[in-house]
Amino acid sequence: MTGFLVLAVYIALFAASLLIVNWVTRSFFNKSDYTALKTVTFGDESAVRANRVASVLSVLAILALWIAFTNSTLPFPQAKGPYDGQFSFTYTSTLEDGRRDDAEVVVLVHKEDLQLSRDEEGKPLRLPSKPEVEAGDGFARNDSLIIPRYGSKIISVFGNDEFKRGDGAKVTHLNGQAVDPGDRLELEQGVLSLTPKGGVFFEPATGFRMARLYLPAPEVTTNRFLELNADGYRNFTLLEHTWASLQRVLFGFFFGALLGIPLGYAMGLTNWARGWFDPIVEFMRPVPPLALIPLMIIWFGIGEESKVILLFLAALWIMAIAARAGVSGVAIAKVHAAYSLGASKSQILRKVIIPNSLPEIFTGARVAMGVCWGTVVAAELVAAEKGLGMMIMVASKFQLTDIVIVGIILIGIIGFLIDVVIRSLEMWLVPWKGKV
Amino acid sequence: MSELLIENLSMRFELPNGGAVQALKNVSLELKSGELLSVLGPSGCGKTTLLNIVAGFLAPTEGQVVLNGAPVTGPAPERGMVFQQGALFEWMSVRKNVSFGPDMKGVPKVESARTVDRLLDIVGLQDFKEKMVYELSGGMQQRVALARCLANEPDVILMDEPLGALDALTREKMQSLVLDLWKETGKTIILITHSVEEALLLGERLVVMAPRPGRIHKEYRLPFADLGVGNDLREVKKHPDYATTREQILSMIWEMEEEIMGRTEDES
Numbered sequence: 001m002t003g004f005l006v007l008a009v010y011i012a013l014f015a016a017s018l019l020i021v022n023w024v025t026r027s028f029f030n031k032s033d034y035t036a037l038k039t040v041t042f043g044d045e046s047a048v049r050a051n052r053v054a055s056v057l058s059v060l061a062i063l064a065l066w067i068a069f070t071n072s073t074l075p076f077p078q079a080k081g082p083y084d085g086q087f088s089f090t091y092t093s094t095l096e097d098g099r100r101d102d103a104e105v106v107v108l109v110h111k112e113d114l115q116l117s118r119d120e121e122g123k124p125l126r127l128p129s130k131p132e133v134e135a136g137d138g139f140a141r142n143d144s145l146i147i148p149r150y151g152s153k154i155i156s157v158f159g160n161d162e163f164k165r166g167d168g169a170k171v172t173h174l175n176g177q178a179v180d181p182g183d184r185l186e187l188e189q190g191v192l193s194l195t196p197k198g199g200v201f202f203e204p205a206t207g208f209r210m211a212r213l214y215l216p217a218p219e220v221t222t223n224r225f226l227e228l229n230a231d232g233y234r235n236f237t238l239l240e241h242t243w244a245s246l247q248r249v250l251f252g253f254f255f256g257a258l259l260g261i262p263l264g265y266a267m268g269l270t271n272w273a274r275g276w277f278d279p280i281v282e283f284m285r286p287v288p289p290l291a292l293i294p295l296m297i298i299w300f301g302i303g304e305e306s307k308v309i310l311l312f313l314a315a316l317w318i319m320a321i322a323a324r325a326g327v328s329g330v331a332i333a334k335v336h337a338a339y340s341l342g343a344s345k346s347q348i349l350r351k352v353i354i355p356n357s358l359p360e361i362f363t364g365a366r367v368a369m370g371v372c373w374g375t376v377v378a379a380e381l382v383a384a385e386k387g388l389g390m391m392i393m394v395a396s397k398f399q400l401t402d403i404v405i406v407g408i409i410l411i412g413i414i415g416f417l418i419d420v421v422i423r424s425l426e427m428w429l430v431p432w433k434g435k436v
Numbered sequence: 437m438s439e440l441l442i443e444n445l446s447m448r449f450e451l452p453n454g455g456a457v458q459a460l461k462n463v464s465l466e467l468k469s470g471e472l473l474s475v476l477g478p479s480g481c482g483k484t485t486l487l488n489i490v491a492g493f494l495a496p497t498e499g500q501v502v503l504n505g506a507p508v509t510g511p512a513p514e515r516g517m518v519f520q521q522g523a524l525f526e527w528m529s530v531r532k533n534v535s536f537g538p539d540m541k542g543v544p545k546v547e548s549a550r551t552v553d554r555l556l557d558i559v560g561l562q563d564f565k566e567k568m569v570y571e572l573s574g575g576m577q578q579r580v581a582l583a584r585c586l587a588n589e590p591d592v593i594l595m596d597e598p599l600g601a602l603d604a605l606t607r608e609k610m611q612s613l614v615l616d617l618w619k620e621t622g623k624t625i626i627l628i629t630h631s632v633e634e635a636l637l638l639g640e641r642l643v644v645m646a647p648r649p650g651r652i653h654k655e656y657r658l659p660f661a662d663l664g665v666g667n668d669l670r671e672v673k674k675h676p677d678y679a680t681t682r683e684q685i686l687s688m689i690w691e692m693e694e695e696i697m698g699r700t701e702d703e704s
């Protein structure tokens with residue numbers, strides 16, 4: 001249900017910002033660059049440029065949804081939240097001989113994440129105690145109970161009564177309304193119902209917001225990030241966790257490229273190497289690195305070694321195939337020209353084949369880094385003592401969703417930064433890419 | 437005196453499906469030093485194959501090529517090559533491209549720099565020395581290719597449709613440049629072209645090839661190249677013989693193309 005609501009709001013935000021921004025740009029800005037003068041843009045891929053306003057709004061929309069559908073305290077519009085507070089209802093106990101008596105139940109619904117929050121002095125908040133109620137008169141006595149939000153409880157209303165279920169007492173009315181077992185009573189505070197066996201069951205209203213366990217509010221996540229940054233997690237600072245993952249990737253990629261590129265060149269340049277390594281490369285290419293994790297653990301244990309070797313293998317085939325493609329992609333005219341100009345074989349390799357393959361190698365490096373980064377996180381999920389993957393895995397076992405989210409965001413950002421770095425290296429080192 | 441002998445070349449490509457293509461059959465030619473030979477012929481008659489054999493990229497199934505008394509066994513700097521396009525090294529600047537040959541030979545930097553300057557002056561690209569080749573237009577790139585070939589001081593220059601990818605105006609200017617370079621350097625040149633006009637204007641000698649099997653159909657000796665050196669090529673085209681020769685060759689090639697079409701229809 002909530003999922004559909006989120007989707008609907010998201011689509012509405014998309015459409016609304018599109019209309020508003022279009023209207024604003026049309027009325028206040030007159031663009032007159034070349035692309036703006038094109039009359040055919042739909043279908044002309046080169047005329048499609050990412051609208052940066054849309055990108056910014058997209059991120060803001062996600063933040064807005066995040067706030068709206070979690071129990072955030074930030075001053076932004078929010079979906080209907082879960083009930084918390086105190087209310088009471090009455091039940092009527094009827095005996096077999098027809099005698100009845102009413103009693104009141106005071107229910108205190110408290111925030112489910114109280115113990116995870118802190119007061120001004122930094123101490124964790126404590127659970128409230130049950131509200132005090134007077135017993136009242138008659139054979140049915142008043143009760144009180146506490147329930148966390150998003151929780152539910154079967155209320156033992158007879159616990160303190162004079163006549164209990166065994167004595168033939170039955171709940172026949174709730175809030176004065178006659179009910180049979182299985183009936184539900186929708187209240188503003190939640191749903192009150194009679195179980196098939198005749199017990200009273202209460203489920204506080206959850207609204208449309210997600211509990212902290214499922215999705216912590218943005219400020220909770222931010223605070224957790226600051227806290228992790230200051231105090232670290234599991235003996236290592238956040239930076240150390242990040243660096244641990246990144247280091248494995250860099251080592252794995254480095255060795256993978258170091259061996260893979262010459263391997264690819266050999267395969268592109270000699271029949272024997274092509275024939276010899278073809279079965280291996282073609283076999284290993286479709287094996288996802290994740291499938292190798294168990295074997296790596298069996299062979300090399302759960303330490304650094306197994307992870308770096310895993311990433312090495314992940315990068316190796318990709319780089320070998322990229323280098324091979326780079327060699328095969330050299331226009332034969334260039335090689336012929338170089339020979340006619342008196343180049344030797346080694347000069348051809350250094351001056352023609354290697355530079356010519358650089359664009360392919362960079363493309364391969366981008367793919368390999370992406371795969372390595374994904375693989376390292378997965379490998380750390382299985383076993384590691386530091387690393388972002390380990391952090392989110394351990395945190396999830398303790399249901400610390402905020403740490404999991406911090407980890408995921410960091411993984412995404414760093415993966416993106418890696419790509420940006422490789423792309424700028426590429427623009428710097430291979431300026432001719434795509435221009436010939 | 438450099439002399440290029442093409443002796444009785446035959447080239448047969450065995451196809452993977454068991455068939456074979458006779459790309460060349462008994463082609464013989466003799467070029468004296470400083471001669472400019474243009475080669476014309478319908479598509480697929482073996483022009484590129486012939487040039488590749490002279491360059492040393494292909495070994496013929498029969499016959500041989502002899503330059504200055506030594507048989508050709510592979511590519512070498514004494515036979516320079518200018519390709520239609522895409523043979524420049526785009527990871528190098530114009531200067532580096534032109535000095536590629538001297539650099540490979542280990543010519544001292546000062547000397548190769550002087551060569552580069554001289555050649556870039558000749559082809560009119562002095563201002564573009566430090567530009568990357570992908571920043572140049574197609575015509576400029578072909579001038580770089582010419583300069584790069586000349587920098588190596590080859591005895592013979594082989595050109596496979598070097599101006600084929602250029603627009604008509606640039607092409608005309610480049611034709612003058614080729615003629616001027618030819619006179620100035622006195623190199624032996626074999627020029628393959630699809631354009632009858634170009635073949636007539638530039639070729640001191642002209643060979644028309646015929647397909648299936650690729651062979652020499654007819655040879656001409658022409659006055660236009662000499663007239664064209666240092667002159668406006670458009671003036672040369674007004675020469676009374678020019679139009680008649682052009683018509684003659686055009687209809688000859690036209691007939692050959694027709695014949696090819698007819699024959700393929702018969703086969704199918």
Ligand SMILES: Nc1ncnc2c1ncn2[C@@H]1O[C@H](COP(=O)(O)OP(=O)(O)OP(=O)(O)O)[C@@H](O)[C@H]1O
Binds near residue numbers: 483
């Ligand atoms: N590597 C090869 N394998 C098989 N056949 C080939 C090969 N190279 C050329 N041929 C055949 O040899 C014949 C001559 O080819 P070539 O490229 O020399 O023609 P061309 O005169 O240069 O044509 P164009 O004017 O189109 O460039 C063609 O029929 C071609 O199909």
Ligand SMILES: [Mg+2]
Binds near residue numbers: 483484
């Ligand atoms: Mg050809």
